[in-house]
Amino acid sequence: MTDSLHRPALDLAGIPSESKTGYPAEFLARVAGRTRKSLGRTLGLSDFGINLTELQPGAQSALRHWHRHEDEFIFIVSGELSLITDAGEQLLRPGQCAGFPKNVPDGHHLVNRSNAVACYLEIGCNHPDEEAFYPDDDLHFKRSDGFFTRKDGSRAK
């Protein structure tokens, strides 16, 4: 469908899909099927970020992680996605959602285990002191560093 929306509404067809990630090379395959449209940035919003993110079959939203200083929220728009946390796995369908309060040390991510593309909204803020923890991988992120490190503090490439 071609729509003809104008601001403050957004014509999604006109927004580029981005696949960029800052992860070190060894993790790139896990998010290779992930593309994002930056709705919030495109609309000129700065209080929070909103992406419409698409996961191909097999792709992950991110490495399993939790945030020190940033709340995160996801809402399933289409398809089915498995939410993985310390407690195990739950299947989320369109209209279902999940939220990850900052500083709760329960790593989470979404994995598309289905045979169809799935799409979700992800919402969060950028905190200057943000630090992210990766329970399953030898990785750590501190925004003030400007790059990913290993758990021993050495730079990850």
Place this chain on the structure above:
Amino acid sequence: MTDSLHRPALDLAGIPSESKTGYPAEFLARVAGRTRKSLGRTLGLSDFGINLTELQPGAQSALRHWHRHEDEFIFIVSGELSLITDAGEQLLRPGQCAGFPKNVPDGHHLVNRSNAVACYLEIGCNHPDEEAFYPDDDLHFKRSDGFFTRKDGSRAK
């Protein structure tokens, strides 16, 4: 459908629908068919607020307004809603969205002109100095006042 999601996922069926508003009595009819589920608050998020809001036929999301200090974003989940701004009216369908950057003096609201219930996500932050402007109505809001006023500054009841 009964789901059996557990935190950090949210079972929407278990969240109460709220119809409260702080508007003065003369405006209550316009939002009488509006109910909200506070997803963000229920999930323990504080960086931003997220409501899943339902509008019955004829109901409005709010009086037409704009915010001084708060960005706002809406995403249509089901049904059809008319977005009204200074430029006129646009029909938004599921998967379409709009964003309202703070301090842009273009009053906006959603009106359900259809014969079916419509549902959307609304996202925003609470700024302590927030002030809201209502181009079509004799109304003004300043959070530090704690109540609505008329445009002449007198308290609106």
